[in-house]
Amino acid sequence: MKKHRSTRAALVRYARIATASAALALLASCGGGSDDNNSTPAGGIKLQVVSFGDSLSDVGTYTPVAAANFGGGRFTTNPGQVWVQDVAQYYGDTLTPAMTGGFGTPPAAQAGLGYAQGGSRVTNPVGIGHRGTDPANYAGALTVPVATQVTNYLTSHGSFNAGQLVIVNGGANDILYNLTAVQAGQMTPAQASAAIGQAAIDLAGIVGKIVQGGATHVLVSNVPDIGATPQGMMSTATTRALLSQASLGFNQALAAALTKTGLMSKVIFLDIAGPLANITANYQQYGFAVSNTGTGCNLQAMAAAAKAYGEPNPSDFATSLFCSPQTRTTPDADQTYMYADTVHPTTHLHALYAQTAEQKIAAAGLGK
Structure with missing residues (x-):
């Protein structure tokens, strides 16, 4: 019996116990939203959305x-949308990927303007889940960094324009990557703090490049408090505090860099940590039954099933990327849980994230 098979073959084997219907896979692969050119969108203005960032x-x-074999495809309770898709829909646009691939499939350019990739860091190509770019398998996540995402857009399109809303997020994976290195004894806490702060400064520089490239409507989101996610809540008090401190440190460094360079007055800054803290504190008022103490995807069952099929890294499957209605903790978990997995929002929480962004955009005088 062969003990090592390709990642793609492994995914297909595991799919036997977690495959969603073809209709759900189609929804996941096509994305959400609509673009009705004959009506005014809910946001009161039509905008083309361009997005850069990470799994969020x-x-x-x-x-x-993920979609073809699992009914997954995004880091949420699939087939639900993520927040940038909700924002795009609000302004009459449909946001689809600019690139697809990974997990056994070579990267391929697509026509969409959604450049964000799960696992991506701000400038470093070795992100969370990255396992090399050997053309023979592309065994892990692509993790094209945010800086390269913007370069790829400018290479293909030349510039931004006044009819676009450019959304930028990033930094969470730099926090997780560096703190994991500290726990492994590969770097000191001081070195990790410096690296995280530099990532924030680099993200501000990327925002500057976007503005210089012609963008007039730029929404910049900072990182949520990772210590307040299920990952933080399931960790020791010390680790939870480190995650929160690192999140706050990144956000402070990002705000300072944007202010120092004169960019803060040129962008719409979304400080998402506060609104998410309010939702967590009052989760039942927002329609949730479970806050940050559980996950809407049954991660343990997903990992156990992968292990039973002989996967060498079963924990790779314990993520919302491979979550479908068949692997939810409860049938309505996409609406009643705040988090799909240990860090990623459910469909409902993504919608609230989008509403917060839309309110900030309206307060800046754009749309309604």
Whole structure:
């Protein structure tokens, strides 16, 4: 019996116990939203949305495997949308991936303007889940960094324009990557703090490049308090505090860099940590039954099933990327849980994230 098979073959084997219907896979691969050119969108103005960032904003980079074999495709309670898709829909646009691939499939350019990728860091190409770019398998996540995402857009399109809303997020994976290195004894806490702060400064520089490239409507979201996610709540008090401190440190460094360079007055700054803290504190008022103490996807069952099929890294499957209605903790978990997995929002929480962004955009005088 062969003990090592390709990642793609492994995914297909596991799919036997977690495959969603073809209709759900189609929804996941196509994304959400609509673009009715004959009506005024809910946001009161039509805007083309361009998005850069990480898994929080990934609209389907990994759909060739995740959607086709699992009914997954995005880091949420699939087939639900992520927040940038909700925002795009609000302004009359449909946001689809700019690139697909990974997990056994070579990267391929697509026509969409959703450049964000799960696992991506701000400038470093070795992100969370990255396992090399060997053309023979592309065994892990692509993790094209945010800086390269913007370069790829400018290479293809030349510039931004006044009819676009450009959304930027990033930094969470830099926090997780560096703190994991500290726990492994590969770097000191001081070195990790410096690296996280530099990532924030680099993200501000990327925002500057976007503005210089012609963008007039730029929404910049900072990072949520990772210590207040299920990952933080399931950790020791010390680790939870480190996650919160690192999140706050990144956000402070990002705000300072944007202010120092004169960019803060040129962008719409979304400080998402506060609104998410309010939702967590009052979760039942927002329609949730479970706050940050559980996950809407049954991660343990997903990992156990992968292990039973002989997967060498079963924990790779314990993520909302591969979550479908068949693997939810409860049938309505997409609406009643705040988090799909240990860090990613459910469909309902993504919608609230989007509403917060839309309110900030309206307060800036754009749309309604």
